[in-house]
Amino acid sequence: MIRHLLVSIILTSCLLSQEIETFVVSRNIDIDQSFNFTIKIKDIDVDPEVDISPMLDNFLIIMGPNIGSEYKFINGKKSTSRSISWTVISKKIGEVKIPKLKVILAGKPYFTDELIMNVSKKATDTVSSDMFLKIEVSDLDVKIGEQVIVTYTFFTRIASKVLSTEFPKYKDFWVEKLFDPAGKEITPDAWNDIEINGYKYKSIKMYEVALFPLSEGTFDLNSMIMKIETKEKDPGIRRLFWDDPFFDTFSQRTKARILVSEQKTIKVSKLLNQPQNFTGAVGNFSVVSSASSESVENGTPMTFYLRLKGEGNLNNIGRPIIDFPDDFDVFDGEILTQRDITDSVSGTITWEYNLIPRKEGNYIIKAISIPFFDTKIENWNSTASNPITLNITKSSYIEKNASNNGLIDNKDIRYIKLGDTLWKTANSNNIYNISFLIIVGSILIFLAPLFIKPLNHFIESQSLVFKNKSALSNAMKLLEFSDNLYTDCPKAIRAFCKDKDLIDSTNLDSLSLMEQIKDRIKLKDLNIIEAILDECSKYNYADISMKESIKIQQKTIKILTKINGYA
């Protein structure tokens, strides 16, 4: 605990005693001259954290931060210091301030002192130098909204390679990039040969923008900064006569250089005497109008196009207000802007208006005049489209319904329903229940063939069992109500045998009957049956006494009862 306390006290005392210094080698520099900016903190052992964002508005960091430590022993006393440095370049000319920077040491904030740098234009003539970055501005005195083309071109007499670029930012302008090298590969073919003051240069366009001033005033265009790697002749090695002075790499050494373009100032003045329906067009334009269809049915949506073509601030022009006929519903549609790919400066803007006609007839959309400030004549001008005639025909939809159904004959609604009504609720679903039952029934019908065959088998088997059981009683009934026992006894025997499934048919003669039942009943009983059948056959047409008839009846009943017991 005590040890912690001591360490804290020592650390705190160290921090409190810290001295922070900021310094540069020289405060007077040229615009394209890089310099080292260093912050030095004495009596510290930890790395400081520095927030340099406040100085990035005026300066560009080329390299850094580099952190260094210094130990000194003076009269046996040790002192330590840390330095943190950056290589920077100014973006502006004049007195440029390095603001107070926040330095955090062991969690505590400290602030550096301010430094004022005197940045001057490059003293030497750029044209005579071996490489430079040139800015070209199409016009330095313009009106609000007038197009200004700014081009940055790199000129060089020695082999070089672009390491990095810092493109300027334009706060008070609407910017449209016309040429941006980002993502593009610079091939040797892209370089142009040009002679300036007797020197042969190679040049390449680095950046091009179209600026449209948004307000009046005087505005500085910041410099573009490029970091270049050059191959220059090593003074220690003699160049041979066959060496190419431009692309030769032999006997050369690489060197990093910073190029800064010249600063320009643009004066923007107000547009005076603006016309009443001015929507911001500045440049040189022509307008045309068209419709998606010039003959449509009543109620059918259509689109009206107003297309402005020319050179100027296409993206800053407001939608013109058009006086359409009162019988049209008007809705604002899309706005399409298209730049001409051949020059990237001119282009078109198309405003769409969605129209829905509400009455039949011929309508004229009058000529639409768009005023603009003509930058060629430096005065107000206007362009107008041709009038368009629209033919709105009767709606076939309404007409067809009216004629086919006779629905629109009556101009008043039909009367209310006065009788009882069938109430429904969210849960009432009778039609679905009925449909479900129908579907289930249909499925059963579909599956019926699968069930019919076994059912028939079952019914047949049940029928046989029933017949078997009732065979004797059926035979007895036949004999009981018989008028002629000699005829009916064989019938009863045949019926009994058929019901017992002993024979195939009741229409068999006696021999066939005996043949079929011989294996199914006992021999003794077979003989009795044979005797009965013979007797009946013999006395069928004879006049026999009642007593004899009853005898044969009883005999038949007896034998059938006996056979019923086991067959």
Added chain:
Amino acid sequence: MAMLKIFNIILLTMGIVYSQNMDSLFSDGNEYYNKNQFNDAVEAYESILNQGFYSSDLYYNLGNTYYRLEDFANARWSYEMGIGIDPRNKDIIHNLMLTKQKIPHTLETPDSQILNLINTLLSSFTYGDFIFFSSLMFLLYSISFIIYRLNPSRSIIISYYLCMILFFLGTSSSVIKFLWERNNNFGIILNDETQLYSAPFLNDNIKISIFFSGNKVKIEQTTDKWLEISSMDGRKGWIRLEDIRTLD
């Protein structure tokens, strides 16, 4: 078992009582209508709806009452709801057509033969009609199948295939109708000059356009207070829930 019987009797009695109550409210509404007391008629009809009961006649009468009150947006809503239940009701179709003529700035779908045919087919029958038709066709198909198996004569074979085709047509139509109803929810704009916003927030900077009352719009999605809608002319945006009456 006895308990179940008692429960069924109670339910049946309640159903009859409710139904009588609805009938009485309905006839009250009709009486008010006859006496030109349209506000009272609307109250009677709407109270039936609030209790969860409805019928095509109720929507028809309610639509007529709103029409008389010159509330054409609600009248259209009522007729559209009535058509949803009874799509071939000529009285509702007639009155709806007249109501549409009274609505200013109506947005209708562009006229197209194919679209009209599809629209007529889909809107002339309810989903229940399609299901019922399909089940009937299935029944005929199964009967003709049995007859075909018992007696495969030429006429039976023809009717068998005809029933099969009609059954598949009915089933396909049911599926299409089901998908159509599930994916197409509509609503009627109730308030005049309903503001359309590009996002579900009240902010002047995101106002897109204006809708007029009585127009039918498609509902894309909903939140608790806002609805995203799209219209026949291609506009899409958000409106407040109180500005619309949904057709569901």
